Amino acid sequence: MDIRNKETKALGIMPEASQVVLGCILQIQPGQKRHREPWTKRGDRMGFSVDKDTNNQQRIGLSQHAEDVIENDCVMFGCLGKRDAPAYHTFINKIFCSFYPQSDASIERRVHEKRGELERIQGDGGTEELGRFAEKIAEAYREELRQKVKGLLSKEQACSKVISLNGETLRILKGSEESKEYSEKRASKYIRAVMEDYAESDFLTRKKIYYRDIIEKIQGYIQDGSVIRFCRLDGKEEHRVKPVFFRADQYETHLYLAAVVCSENGEERFGSYRIDKIDGKSLECVYRSPVSAAVRTALERKADSVGIQYLLNEADVTHMRIRLSPDGIKHYRQWTFQRPMYSGIEGEEKDIYIFDIPYYQAVVYFFKFGGDAVVLEPDSLRERFRRMYEDAVGAYGG
Secondary structure, eight states, X not given: OOOTTOOOGGGTOOOOGGGGXXXXXXXOOTTOXXXXXXXXXXXXXXXXXXXXXGTTEEEEEEEHHHHHHHHHHHHHTTOBOGGGOBOHHHHHHHXXXXXXXXXXXXXXXXXXXXXXXXXHHHGGGOOHHHHHHHHHHHHHHHHHHHHHHHHHHTSOEXXXXXXXXXXXXXXXXXXXXXXXXXXXXXXXXXXXXXXXXXXXXXXXXXXXXXXXXXXXXXXXXXXXXXXXXXEBTTOOOEEEEEEEEEEEOTTSSOEEEEEEEEOTTSOEEEEEEEGGGBOGGGOXXXXXXXXXXXXHHHHHHHHHHHOGGGGGGGGGEEEEEXXXXXXXXXXXXXOOTTOOOOSEEESTTSOEEEEEEEHHHHHHHHGGGGGGEEEEEOHHHHHHHHHXXXXXXXXXXX
């Protein structure tokens, strides 16, 4: 049972900002250090004991599902080491540091947050009876979390990996009150619970966790009304934009930054950039130039109409007429991934579909139709499809 965003309906509790971080509503300013745990004070005797004689290493057991997810994500997110092998040390440290604040495996932290919610609801007029009721809710929540963690850790262990803990992970562990739940010498158990919880998340959520640092940094720039520049990982070209908001595509496969693109001649247009394609090291503020509410609204509407992933190609929107065969119409109804919306249907047979979409989207979606989708207009797109099909036939010796 996923209780990460469970609310206490009887008291009308709303999710904490820290719980919404996976939805990219982040309140961290650029350069701001992650805060100290709310219960942690210098000199407190708490936290996990990591034996220095082991060179700060921990043996982390994982279920088969968690191992498969971590290996896949290492490849998908480009966290690779020598010979393009998954860099487990780097990945597990990164995910633990990014995800532990939101993970249900962090029982003490989550219960502390729940108590804070309840206290804010009570306000200054809270009675002793209401306080006792709130404490019962908090303890019931603790028990729910314990049961979830018990389920995560009860999965059959398929492998174990010796992981070298980096400085950030060690700092978190040594100052964490989670040792009360897992015992002082069981840091590996806590790390495993966080990683198993991570593996239960959907792909888009895991991507947000992995790229949290970049998301937080850009979110800070958005709040400051900054113009930023960065390079893509697949090229050296510099992009200068006014970041506006984050949004996933309708199939929730990728997370995009929607922005106003600033050109050298002063012209501005809308664009979008996949978060996993941005070189985080190149991100920096150029100057402040806040985006108006009117521009933000226009950008949101454009993203709604053409799709967030096609914003950068928005200037390439073309009027198209495509004839679909009976099978083509059937495919169009069934193949919903990246499907463009038609603006009209013509022809005696009602088989000519009208689209006003980016050129690239038409190629991506309709090329797989083969002869079941024939481009009538524009001539440039019709010619491109013809060349692509000829090249495909030639590759097979035709």
